[in-house]
Amino acid sequence: MSPLLVVDDLRVAFPNREGALVEAVRGVSFELGRERLGVVGESGSGKSQTGRAILGLTPPQGRVTAKRLAFDGIDLLTCPPRVRRDLRGGRIGMVLQDPKYSLNPVMTIGAQIVETLHAHERVSRREARERALAMLAAVQIDRPERVYGLYPHEVSGGMGQRAMIAMMLVADPDLLIADEPTSALDVTVQLEVLRILDRLVADRGMGLIFISHDLRLVSSFCDRVLVMYAGRVVEEIAAGELSRAQHPYTQGLLSCLPRLGESRHPLPVLQRDPAWAL
Amino acid sequence: MSVGIEVRNLRVVYDGFVAVDDTSFHVAPGESFGLVGESGSGKSTILRAICGLAPVTAGEIALVGRGDRPKPGSRGFRRLVQMVFQDPYGSLHPRQTVDRILAEPLAIHRMDDAERRIEQALDEVGLGTGFRFRYPHQLSGGQRQRIAIARALILEPQVLLLDEPTSALDASVQAEVLNLLDELRRRRGLTFLMVSHDLAVVTHLCERLLVMAGGRTVETLSSEDLAARRVESPYTRTLMEASTGFRRA
Numbered sequence: 001m002s003p004l005l006v007v008d009d010l011r012v013a014f015p016n017r018e019g020a021l022v023e024a025v026r027g028v029s030f031e032l033g034r035e036r037l038g039v040v041g042e043s044g045s046g047k048s049q050t051g052r053a054i055l056g057l058t059p060p061q062g063r064v065t066a067k068r069l070a071f072d073g074i075d076l077l078t079c080p081p082r083v084r085r086d087l088r089g090g091r092i093g094m095v096l097q098d099p100k101y102s103l104n105p106v107m108t109i110g111a112q113i114v115e116t117l118h119a120h121e122r123v124s125r126r127e128a129r130e131r132a133l134a135m136l137a138a139v140q141i142d143r144p145e146r147v148y149g150l151y152p153h154e155v156s157g158g159m160g161q162r163a164m165i166a167m168m169l170v171a172d173p174d175l176l177i178a179d180e181p182t183s184a185l186d187v188t189v190q191l192e193v194l195r196i197l198d199r200l201v202a203d204r205g206m207g208l209i210f211i212s213h214d215l216r217l218v219s220s221f222c223d224r225v226l227v228m229y230a231g232r233v234v235e236e237i238a239a240g241e242l243s244r245a246q247h248p249y250t251q252g253l254l255s256c257l258p259r260l261g262e263s264r265h266p267l268p269v270l271q272r273d274p275a276w277a278l
Numbered sequence: 279m280s281v282g283i284e285v286r287n288l289r290v291v292y293d294g295f296v297a298v299d300d301t302s303f304h305v306a307p308g309e310s311f312g313l314v315g316e317s318g319s320g321k322s323t324i325l326r327a328i329c330g331l332a333p334v335t336a337g338e339i340a341l342v343g344r345g346d347r348p349k350p351g352s353r354g355f356r357r358l359v360q361m362v363f364q365d366p367y368g369s370l371h372p373r374q375t376v377d378r379i380l381a382e383p384l385a386i387h388r389m390d391d392a393e394r395r396i397e398q399a400l401d402e403v404g405l406g407t408g409f410r411f412r413y414p415h416q417l418s419g420g421q422r423q424r425i426a427i428a429r430a431l432i433l434e435p436q437v438l439l440l441d442e443p444t445s446a447l448d449a450s451v452q453a454e455v456l457n458l459l460d461e462l463r464r465r466r467g468l469t470f471l472m473v474s475h476d477l478a479v480v481t482h483l484c485e486r487l488l489v490m491a492g493g494r495t496v497e498t499l500s501s502e503d504l505a506a507r508r509v510e511s512p513y514t515r516t517l518m519e520a521s522t523g524f525r526r527a
């Protein structure tokens with residue numbers, strides 16, 4: 001079976017102030033099947049821009065090139081824009097970083113989920129409402145009827161993030177790109193959301209790209225992990241083997257995490273080696 | 279000279295919805311105290327209530343200790359108690375430079391010597407003056423969080439309310455910000471009230487913590503007890519189990 005997603009030598013460049021192009025993503029390659037792929041790496045390493053390029057959501061100034069970028073056999077770089085738009089939010093779902101930006105501030109949470117549902121399926125108003133409420137309940141939102149009618153500024157950080165996830169789930173995607181989908185959630189809710197994603201991968205064969213800075217979560221949840229640094233993949237490792245990572249950057253990231261029951265003041269910080277960025 | 283904070287029987291109601299109910303705790307001067315618990319349990323609301331940004335329907339909030347103790351809502355209180363918000367993307371004005379972001383609170387509180395204070399605040403959070411005329415979108419997540427901390431520090435507060443100060447940051451930047459907070463507390467004798475869903479982060483920075491669910495207190499315990507798994511409530515135990523990572527059934 002051919003892979004769900006093929007990314008070969010993906011590059012994303014932005015013009016700097018002098019107008020010269022600077023690459024934020026510098027030749028990323030990977031294939032994705034019906035699996036959970038984690039992407040970790042420090043802030044600014046190009047995780048979100050990699051995800052955005054796959055979705056076709058690179059900011060307008062950015063330039064995307066690749067030897068190949070294909071979803072289920074569809075060449076994403078040459079297909080008509082309409083095909084790409086239809087894929088996005090449909091067969092390719094996304095949960096973007098910073099939910100407060102991604103939610104419409106003048107629409108209630110419920111109305112936004114219903115709108116997404118209507119974009120993909122013909123359903124009656126009543127059924128749409130019921131499905132939206134069921135989705136809110138599925139992402140562990142207490143009293144969904146109350147939250148259905150709230151505006152984004154009236155929900156807590158973690159509730160906004162789950163509303164985003166509910167919105168994506170109603171579209172039933174084949175590939176999901178989730179950018180820090182659980183960073184604002186408390187640990188118990190986080191696990192519930194991961195269980196939902198896990199079921200979609202296991203039962204429906206969805207492919208998942210899980211972008212996160214939470215190494216512990218990624219190593220316990222994903223099958224495989226790409227470690228990014230300065231726009232490149234510096235290490236690819238089976239998730240369970242993360243604690244035995246070879247690259248000094250990956251090792252450094254692991255050692256600066258505080259651990260329960262351990263007192264290290266100050267915490268070690270990364271000593272970056274210029275050679276890692278070559 | 280430092281002050282702490284006392285919250286007694288706090289209740290916050292939004293349009294008939296009780297977000298926080300009957301919550302009490304005491305943070306001694308110079309202490310660091312954590313709030314953990316379910317999403318939507320009212321943690322941010324407590325911090326907002328202290329700053330006068332949420333509708334307090336019952337209960338008391340007061341500064342404690344030997345220093346100056348202005349009343350909540352007063353200008354003096356708004357200077358001594360500063361908040362760093364949950365969302366580093368939303369909390370900085372996108373069209374203001376770092377310089378303006380830092381100058382504004384100084385102007386509001388009519389503090390002199392703005393030039394020196396801005397430079398010192400940037401220096402204190404480990405950002406050079408090279409960052410002074412940048413806009414938020416030209417900064418990484420970690421740099422934005424440092425600016426948010428600098429903005430809180432510039433008024434020389436005694437109490438810092440920190441809402442998930444590192445949850446949007448990667449491991450290496452998180453370690454830098456935690457070290458910075460540690461050092462500031464030591465150097466300035468600051469009192470911290472910090473919200474985080476990461477138990478390792480809370481116990482790293484705080485001596486004691488309060489566990490919340492559904493707007494109410496589940497239990498109050500020391501970080502040592504948590505680390506040694508000496509917890510009383512089943513909910514705290516669930517939190518502790520969950521923080522070890524995902525487990526496939």
Ligand SMILES: Nc1ncnc2c1ncn2[C@@H]1O[C@H](COP(=O)(O)OP(=O)(O)OP(=O)(O)O)[C@@H](O)[C@H]1O
Nearest residue numbers: 014024042043044045046047048049050059419448
């Ligand atoms: N519109 C833009 N113009 C110029 N550079 C940009 C733009 N958007 C992103 N970049 C740059 O691209 C690089 C990669 O950014 P990206 O958002 O992918 O990082 P990330 O790994 O997702 O980091 P984080 O963990 O902070 O979310 C960064 O150095 C960033 O400054």
Ligand SMILES: Nc1ncnc2c1ncn2[C@@H]1O[C@H](COP(=O)(O)OP(=O)(O)OP(=O)(O)O)[C@@H](O)[C@H]1O
Nearest residue numbers: 154155156157158292297317318319320321322323
């Ligand atoms: N302006 C508002 N109007 C109505 N309800 C509100 C408003 N602000 C907060 N709430 C409600 O108060 C409750 C507590 O919210 P709060 O932001 O304090 O949660 P939290 O514990 O900080 O959660 P998280 O960990 O997800 O950030 C939520 O149910 C939320 O919907």
Ligand SMILES: [Mg+2]
Nearest residue numbers: 047048049097
């Ligand atoms: Mg990102």
Ligand SMILES: [Mg+2]
Nearest residue numbers: 156157322364
């Ligand atoms: Mg909150």
